[in-house]
Amino acid sequence: MRDGNQGTGKADGAPAPVGDAAPERAFGAAPGVAGRGVRLRAWLWRLRDRLVASRTFRNAAASFPLTRPMARRNARALFDLCAGFVYSQVLATCVRLDVFALLAERPRTAAEIGALTGLPESGADRLLAAAVSLRLVDRRPGGRYGLGVLGAAVHGDPGIRAMIAHHHLLYDDLADPVPLLKGEAGQTRLGAYWAYAGRAAGDADVPGAAIGADAVDAYSALMAASQAMVVDEVVAAYPFRRHRHLLDVGGGDARFVAGVSAVAPALRLTVFDLPAVAERAQAALDRAGLARRADAVGGDFTVDALPAGADLISLVRIVHDHDEPVVRALLSRAHDALASGGTLLIAEPMAETPGAEPVGDAYFGFYLLAMGSGRPRSRAHLTRLLEAAGFTDVREHSTRQPMIVRVLSARKQ
Numbered sequence: 001m002r003d004g005n006q007g008t009g010k011a012d013g014a015p016a017p018v019g020d021a022a023p024e025r026a027f028g029a030a031p032g033v034a035g036r037g038v039r040l041r042a043w044l045w046r047l048r049d050r051l052v053a054s055r056t057f058r059n060a061a062a063s064f065p066l067t068r069p070m071a072r073r074n075a076r077a078l079f080d081l082c083a084g085f086v087y088s089q090v091l092a093t094c095v096r097l098d099v100f101a102l103l104a105e106r107p108r109t110a111a112e113i114g115a116l117t118g119l120p121e122s123g124a125d126r127l128l129a130a131a132v133s134l135r136l137v138d139r140r141p142g143g144r145y146g147l148g149v150l151g152a153a154v155h156g157d158p159g160i161r162a163m164i165a166h167h168h169l170l171y172d173d174l175a176d177p178v179p180l181l182k183g184e185a186g187q188t189r190l191g192a193y194w195a196y197a198g199r200a201a202g203d204a205d206v207p208g209a210a211i212g213a214d215a216v217d218a219y220s221a222l223m224a225a226s227q228a229m230v231v232d233e234v235v236a237a238y239p240f241r242r243h244r245h246l247l248d249v250g251g252g253d254a255r256f257v258a259g260v261s262a263v264a265p266a267l268r269l270t271v272f273d274l275p276a277v278a279e280r281a282q283a284a285l286d287r288a289g290l291a292r293r294a295d296a297v298g299g300d301f302t303v304d305a306l307p308a309g310a311d312l313i314s315l316v317r318i319v320h321d322h323d324e325p326v327v328r329a330l331l332s333r334a335h336d337a338l339a340s341g342g343t344l345l346i347a348e349p350m351a352e353t354p355g356a357e358p359v360g361d362a363y364f365g366f367y368l369l370a371m372g373s374g375r376p377r378s379r380a381h382l383t384r385l386l387e388a389a390g391f392t393d394v395r396e397h398s399t400r401q402p403m404i405v406r407v408l409s410a411r412k413q
């Protein structure tokens with residue numbers, strides 16, 4: 001099953017093609033004047049493309065003192081694109097060999113790191129030099145190495161480490177992206193990992209109730225590990241205390257509702273997820289001492305109604321996992337289940353996030369492609385979907401790290 005919007009040839013928020021009459025209408029200019037503006041822009045883009053493609057021009061730009069910084073910046077940006085996979089492998093190796101944990105204990109030499117990780121000293125030396133260049137590791141006095149500013153962040157966050165550790169599945173699937181883009185890849189490793197996403201890629205569509213504990217354990221643990229950074233952002237952005245009952249749809253191991261419970265002590269909490277995950281959620285709620293005010297309900301939101309009556313429904317890192325028809329049906333079910341005057345929250349990383357554009361469209365775009373369903377969506381795209389499902393008053397609540405998660409709320413009349 002593919003996204004209903006795919007294949008239209010017009011990405012969400014993409015500029016209108018050159019020659020389209022829309023810009024003229026938008027600016028209310030006389031058609032002839034605006035048409036000349038569009039043609040002038042098209043000519044300038046062609047000129048820029050020709051110049052930048054010319055080696056002579058690039059050499060001249062690198063020689064001239066005023067354009068040299070820009071020429072160097074662009075050359076470096078292009079090299080980083082070429083080398084991105086290598087940088088990721090340096091990071092993944094440091095995580096796999098626990099280099100950051102070893103350096104957090106105390107600064108160490110390459111020989112010590114080699115002895116502790118099973119690498120020859122020359123291998124440890126090469127890995128550490130690469131990690132220094134990427135700010136994962138710092139050189140310290142006496143030929144020792146310590147944590148770098150980025151390595152310290154990875155060391156301090158089990159969620160980031162878990163994400164990095166599972167990326168080998170993604171890299172395997174992306175070894176040849178063309179069959180993925182053509183929709184001809186069949187079952188992928190990420191599709192198998194995220195059982196609910198990959199279930200339609202096999203011969204038969206597996207019902208949600210048939211997805212067993214074995215199939216959900218790994219992804220549920222990954223989501224639980226990476227939930228801390230999300231819940232902190234969402235709780236800081238949205239006033240949960242004004243509500244009486246939160247239903248967290250696709251709530252995984254109940255980490256999100258547990259985080260919210262701390263800031264909204266009177267809130268009733270319900271987690272809805274696939275039956276195998278709901279069992280994990282119920283056990284987690286019991287362990288957290290939340291059983292009196294929280295419960296978990298098993299079901300499949302592609303076919304089942306959602307539990308009714310909550311005045312707040314949250315979809316945290318859910319919508320981007322699914323193609324258009326599933327999202328439309330889910331939003332409609334959420335609308336049906338909400339109490340009148342209730343609120344729906346969507347919290348997830350989004351496409352076209354200013355300053356984090358590649359995170360949405362490149363990383364999540366290709367991650368979800370490999371997973372077999374879903375796409376990152378922009379705020380404008382989500383707003384259209386929410387309004388089509390009957391919601392009004394769509395608002396964004398600013399988060400401190402919009403790269404990680406953005407929050408939209410919408411009201412049911």
Ligand SMILES: C[S@@+](CC[C@H](N)C(=O)[O-])C[C@H]1O[C@@H](n2cnc3c(N)ncnc32)[C@H](O)[C@@H]1O
Pocket residue numbers: 196208216223224227230249250251252253256272273274277299300301302315316317318321
């Ligand atoms: C990406 S995880 C997000 C989990 C959690 N909200 C978080 O942010 O950590 C997606 C969740 O949606 C659940 N899910 C996926 N498809 C579902 C379906 N058809 N019905 C119910 N839950 C589903 C998964 O089991 C999983 O827990």
